[in-house]
Amino acid sequence: MKDTDAHVTGADVPAAGAQGPLYRQIKDAMLSALAMGEWKQGDALPPEKVLASRFGVAIGTLRKAIDDMVADGILTRQQGRGTFVAAHKRNSHFFRYFRLQRKDGQKAYPTNALLTFRRVRASAAARDALQLGPDEMVFEFSNLLSLHGDVVLVDSVVVPDALFRGLTEAQLKARPSTLYNFYQDAFEVNVIATEERLSVAHADLQHAVWLDVAPGFAVLEVHRIAYSYHQRPVEWRISRINTTHYEYIGPHTGE
Amino acid sequence: MKDTDAHVTGADVPAAGAQGPLYRQIKDAMLSALAMGEWKQGDALPPEKVLASRFGVAIGTLRKAIDDMVADGILTRQQGRGTFVAAHKRNSHFFRYFRLQRKDGQKAYPTNALLTFRRVRASAAARDALQLGPDEMVFEFSNLLSLHGDVVLVDSVVVPDALFRGLTEAQLKARPSTLYNFYQDAFEVNVIATEERLSVAHADLQHAVWLDVAPGFAVLEVHRIAYSYHQRPVEWRISRINTTHYEYIGPHTGE
DNA sequence: AAGTGGTCTAGACCACTAC
């Protein structure tokens, strides 16, 4: 049977209103399964053959959907072991979201110190970045990051209360791993994509103290919005970086 | 015949010393064909069926090789028309290498003015960036870029004499399209990948004049190395950007 | 040895383009 509409007998694909390529629909269905928590970070997905029959498609089609999600950094594959939901561990993937290195090319994992923490009504800018309604609450906190013992960066983070219900200062101080890994573990919030905009700014009095520089010192300012499944914004962050000894690694297009 | 080694009768694949997946070998063979100038920028490649039989592989395998190169931005596909060697035209692809936009999100194509031009012995830094031997010559030139009528950026470009034999100031001033498109048209140098490192710097006297800012003004400094096929470095560039009204668009990981 | 993903085949039909 070479019929393209073979999936009408599929168990999981929305047969009605199907649009676009099959593998795209499969990907969306898997994204929804992930968003609903069917598979959590670090979990192994069912084998490809099982998924293929569940969605009523050939294994090649199922693989194309997974290929996409692997390219997006949502899943990881390990030959002989299985396919897993990507976790924000301190592995090579870490540098997908942490793009600073020493100017001699040396990479390192940062150490953290929580500077501030509060729960407030979202500012207009925060509502805009996080697509929130009026009067919605957010958590705001800031972090000091050091590399090789040098203070390098201050993060100012805003996350919606609705997704991080009950977040406490103690939790943030005690988190064992990366921030995004903490979001996954404690709140099932999975960051799978970010947008960043960079410009030069000057340290205010507070940042000058934190970064141990003179007020007005020129810093690299990175505005980031982080997204979860289906482009849902889950974090807004402004990083202010002292680039005296460290540099930001831009996109490398191509191979 | 389901035999994996079916390609022994292939006409173009190096049968001896074959390594790694077949589609990878096909990709390398096509990369070499591109580097040797068999297909030039804008050209249509032969149909997939023809290429598949030329390399002695199934069409699916050939497609996987092309998929990779399309993802790398080396080729573009147009359904119903063919597969083409990517050109650096002023299309959406342009913003793959030009990552500035106004802070309100407005994108625009820059206008250019050539500031300096000379041919000199490569500095140590240039030899390092471009993997040149001692005493090799390079062209150095700088460009002033404006967006929406605002002076925004000064590029300092270094390219090896060996690849750009006979480059003249007049050619650079007269070039009708983008710099990378000019490299393709006039010298068959194809930029297919870049690496960038960003940090904050301060304008020297010369750059302050060019950018119409005070000396010492804090600018965003972007160090870029551009590569052609097989990771061959072909251009080294330092851009100094006034980010008062414009911002650099960072990588957006994920979908 | 059994199970997983990785690669590859040899087709089919579909959507789009150019003539």
Place this chain on the structure above:
DNA sequence: TAGTGGTCTAGACCACTTA
């Protein structure tokens, strides 16, 4: 209408991991 890339199938065998 002919030719292109886009999608999909239904398998096969390989490489690797785990037990």
